Amino acid sequence: MQHFDTHDVVNQAPPFENVNLYACDPALQQALLREGGAAAADALHQLGARLGRAEVLDLGRQANANSPRLHNFDRSGRRVDEVEFHPSWHALMTLMIEAGVHASPWDSGQPGAQVARAAQYLLFGQVENGAQCPVTMTYACVPALRQAGPIAAKWLPKILSRQYDPRSLPIEHKHGALVGMGMTEKQGGTDVRANSTRANPLAPGEARARFGDEGEGAWALVGHKWFFSAPQSDAHLVLAQTDDTGSAGLSCFFVPRFLPDGSRNAIRVQRLKDKLGNRSNASSEVEFCDAVGWLVGAVGRGIPTILEMGGYTRLDCVVGTAGIMRAALTHALHHARGRAAFGRKLAEQPLMQNVLADLALESEAATAFALRLARCFDEAADPAQALLGRILTPAGKYWLCKRGPAFGAEAMEVMGGNGYVEDGPLARLYREFPVNSIWEGSGNVMCLDLLRAFGKTPAARAALGAELALAGSANPDFYAYAARLLADLERPQGDEYGARRLAERIVVAVQGALLLRHAPAYVAEAFVASRIAVDVGGAFGRLPAGVDCAAILERALPIY
Numbered sequence: 001m002q003h004f005d006t007h008d009v010v011n012q013a014p015p016f017e018n019v020n021l022y023a024c025d026p027a028l029q030q031a032l033l034r035e036g037g038a039a040a041a042d043a044l045h046q047l048g049a050r051l052g053r054a055e056v057l058d059l060g061r062q063a064n065a066n067s068p069r070l071h072n073f074d075r076s077g078r079r080v081d082e083v084e085f086h087p088s089w090h091a092l093m094t095l096m097i098e099a100g101v102h103a104s105p106w107d108s109g110q111p112g113a114q115v116a117r118a119a120q121y122l123l124f125g126q127v128e129n130g131a132q133c134p135v136t137m138t139y140a141c142v143p144a145l146r147q148a149g150p151i152a153a154k155w156l157p158k159i160l161s162r163q164y165d166p167r168s169l170p171i172e173h174k175h176g177a178l179v180g181m182g183m184t185e186k187q188g189g190t191d192v193r194a195n196s197t198r199a200n201p202l203a204p205g206e207a208r209a210r211f212g213d214e215g216e217g218a219w220a221l222v223g224h225k226w227f228f229s230a231p232q233s234d235a236h237l238v239l240a241q242t243d244d245t246g247s248a249g250l251s252c253f254f255v256p257r258f259l260p261d262g263s264r265n266a267i268r269v270q271r272l273k274d275k276l277g278n279r280s281n282a283s284s285e286v287e288f289c290d291a292v293g294w295l296v297g298a299v300g301r302g303i304p305t306i307l308e309m310g311g312y313t314r315l316d317c318v319v320g321t322a323g324i325m326r327a328a329l330t331h332a333l334h335h336a337r338g339r340a341a342f343g344r345k346l347a348e349q350p351l352m353q354n355v356l357a358d359l360a361l362e363s364e365a366a367t368a369f370a371l372r373l374a375r376c377f378d379e380a381a382d383p384a385q386a387l388l389g390r391i392l393t394p395a396g397k398y399w400l401c402k403r404g405p406a407f408g409a410e411a412m413e414v415m416g417g418n419g420y421v422e423d424g425p426l427a428r429l430y431r432e433f434p435v436n437s438i439w440e441g442s443g444n445v446m447c448l449d450l451l452r453a454f455g456k457t458p459a460a461r462a463a464l465g466a467e468l469a470l471a472g473s474a475n476p477d478f479y480a481y482a483a484r485l486l487a488d489l490e491r492p493q494g495d496e497y498g499a500r501r502l503a504e505r506i507v508v509a510v511q512g513a514l515l516l517r518h519a520p521a522y523v524a525e526a527f528v529a530s531r532i533a534v535d536v537g538g539a540f541g542r543l544p545a546g547v548d549c550a551a552i553l554e555r556a557l558p559i560y
């Protein structure tokens with residue numbers, strides 16, 4: 001208790017900190033084990049303890065309270081386009097890169113590496129979300145870059161390195177590298193075919209004169225990108241039109257920040273975006289003034305090349321959202337356990353229990369779904385898993401991210417006025433939710449992609465059916481729901497108007513199946529009763545009578 005002249009400070013819940021974020025999450029631990037990530041359990045336990053420390057959680061606050069600043073020119077007036085970050089940003093990046101979140105599935109050789117990484121990502125998502133952006137893009141670029149022989153040989157060792165090296169230097173002098181992606185232009189982000197940035201091959205003589213052997217295959221890019229996150233990255237994959245060359249369409253280019261001759265590439269950072277959230281991260285607008293790039297993939301095959309990257313970034317939108325949900329839930333539940341109103345702790349009041357338990361169900365279902373989806377990526381060599389991943393990625397990105405803002409608002413409200421102010425974490429978490437829905441394929445675009453996936457690969461229906469069948473027929477509401485869904489999927493899927501509803505039904509069915517198979521009955525039955533037996537409601541806190549809220553909340557955050 002603290003004494004002021006006028007009053008004592010009482011009934012304020014202490015901050016949720018100095019907690020092992022992994023050890024306090026049974027649903028995450030169980031999902032890791034069953035989806036194939038068991039080898040990482042000890043490391044995750046250690047990581048959870050580290051990330052839950054007060055000083056680490058505070059890095060997230062600091063990095064967002066001190067947004068990056070752009071310096072276009074040095075003191076002598078030379079163009080530099082440098083971004084200056086707060087030390088907390090660098091500390092967060094160091095933590096993630098040292099843990100291998102940007103690279104481990106590509107070089108660890110461990111079975112279940114995608115699942116293990118997803119669990120790491122979900123834990124980091126409870127600390128800070130802006131720094132997750134460059135880490136995601138770097139992770140996602142690797143499969144595409146592996147197609148680019150000489151670039152891969154030179155760059156992959158730096159990209160996969162566990163050293164975070166923020167220095168602005170040519171790659172030869174660096175210990176680690178980050179890679180971003182640039183597709184979105186002013187006139188169109190979703191419809192990248194509208195890109196106006198053009199690439200033309202450099203004359204072989206000029207390229208060789210400038211860059212020696214490395215000049216082979218160099219192109220010059222002229223144009224712009226309207227969103228270009230992490231411009232401090234050592235390179236970006238950039239889409240540009242190459243149809244002047246006779247191969248119609250967009251191509252994908254590797255555009256480094258420094259060129260092989262040591263000079264800065266002509267990527268002019270116009271300004272940094274002033275964003276709703278994700279304020280720790282620099283997102284910029286850039287112009288390419290004959291910036292030099294090298295082809296990744298074939299000429300005219302830019303969209304499939306960048307879409308390969310998109311599969312991984314979309315996975316991270318799903319996992320990242322599960323992480324933010326978990327953060328919002330734990331802060332809210334911890335607060336409600338520590339604060340009383342009308343003579344009783346908030347967490348013991350029936351209506352608040354309904355709200356909190358409903359949030360806990362959503363969070364556990366998101367975690368279960370995210371790690372199941374990560375396993376599809378681990379097992380992509382199995383056609384059934386690849387097909388399942390192909391449909392669950394867009395459906396999950398749509399539905400989990402769509403639930404995010406409502407989830408964040410409700411968790412904020414649990415904390416009352418304290419939730420709305422910047423002293424606590426909820427305001428920041430709330431602002432983080434929408435970006436996962438918007439970037440890398442906004443909600444509608446994901447639902448249309450889902451239809452496209454069913455259209456191109458009708459066998460995806462069987463893969464989904466096999467996954468749902470694992471839950472059996474013991475729960476009649478689930479069984480009927482899954483049967484209706486699969487029957488509807490027997491028809492060709494071309495109904496754009498109803499595509500959101502379809503995506504939602506698929507995700508809810510998979511979540512229900514996972515919980516029925518693996519979660520305690522009080523969790524699974526409450527999920528089915530509130531989301532499958534009836535339509536998902538517009539607000540949280542509509543669980544029917546008979547749900548064991550106390551048991552759900554004890555599982556959500558065991559009292560420590």
Ligand SMILES: Cc1cc2nc3c(=O)[nH]c(=O)nc-3n(C[C@H](O)[C@H](O)[C@H](O)COP(=O)(O)OP(=O)(O)OC[C@H]3O[C@@H](n4cnc5c(N)ncnc54)[C@H](O)[C@@H]3O)c2cc1C
Pocket residue numbers: 180181182183184185187188189190191227228229230275278283435438439440441442443444445448
């Ligand atoms: C914080 C942040 C960081 C970003 N970083 C990057 C980055 O690093 N690199 C990059 O390339 N981009 C980046 N983006 C851009 C982002 O990926 C785009 O904003 C997104 O893809 C949508 O494109 P758009 O803004 O042009 O919207 P539009 O394409 O105009 O879409 C607007 C809306 O229309 C909907 N829509 C589109 N087509 C259809 C249709 N056929 N039917 C129904 N609805 C439709 C979309 O779902 C969306 O809701 C970032 C965005 C944000 C907010």
